[in-house]
């Protein structure tokens with residue numbers, strides 16, 4: 001694959017560039033006050049290249065989840081700007097933000113968050129049903145085949161393995177062709193084989209379908225599926241790595257004081 005995507009560092013020099021699916025410009029987030037004050041994000045500027053798979057890594061407490069939540073409009077920033085496409089999230093009212101999250105963003109969490117009474121297919125199309133949108137059947141078929149769920153569409157979550165449930169959650173995120181998918185430790189609850197399958201599907205959806213995915217992970221093996229890794233410490237992006245391998249990511253992580261990495 002030819003790497004023509006803008007690098008994350010380009011976001012500094014070209015904050016208006018159109019090749020980023022999402023951008024943060026000098027965002028800060030502080031929790032608490034006085035002695036209890038924590039600077040979770042310290043003037044972070046970053047661009048998430050369109051049609052690429054980006055992993056975010058860093059020690060526990062470095063601000064990964066906060067960065068993801070702020071970029072996905074799930075949490076507000078104290079200063080700076082966040083863009084999804086050309087839309088500045090910091091200027092939206094609550095209702096507009098809810099609509100943007102529904103229409104432009106897909107989410108995959110560690111917990112699969114499926115509705116237990118619905119079938120796999122009903123779970124996949126639920127966000128579109130709620131939004132009153134008809135799924136594009138051809139696209140839906142492609143997504144279902146990509147995640148290998150065709151024989152399981154009528155099963156309820158309790159009749160599916162953890163890996164299959166997370167595949168349903170991936171398909172649900174992909175089904176509406178969102179501008180960007182945010183995945184927070186998507187393989188954290190899976191055994192290594194199911195985790196590898198899910199990561200393979202995520203990578204395929206980027207390579208074959210042009211999806212943009214950002215994934216927070218503690219696992220260098222998971223990060224190795226990405227096209228690039230952003231390293232966060234103390235609320236700042238301190239490094240990026242293109243075409244990562246698990247070994248190189250692990251080596252880089254050893255430079256940080258971080259207890260959670262699996263060797």
Ligand SMILES: Nc1ncnc2c1ncn2[C@@H]1O[C@H](COP(=O)(O)OP(=O)(O)OP(=O)(O)O)[C@@H](O)[C@H]1O
Pocket residue numbers: 031032038039040058059060061062063064065066067
């Ligand atoms: N709601 C909150 N109130 C106070 N402090 C918070 C809150 N949420 C996060 N923090 C603090 O902000 C910092 C960044 O937290 P964040 O969850 O983003 O880190 P992380 O890199 O995702 O950590 P982990 O890998 O352990 O999940 C941490 O010091 C955390 O304790």
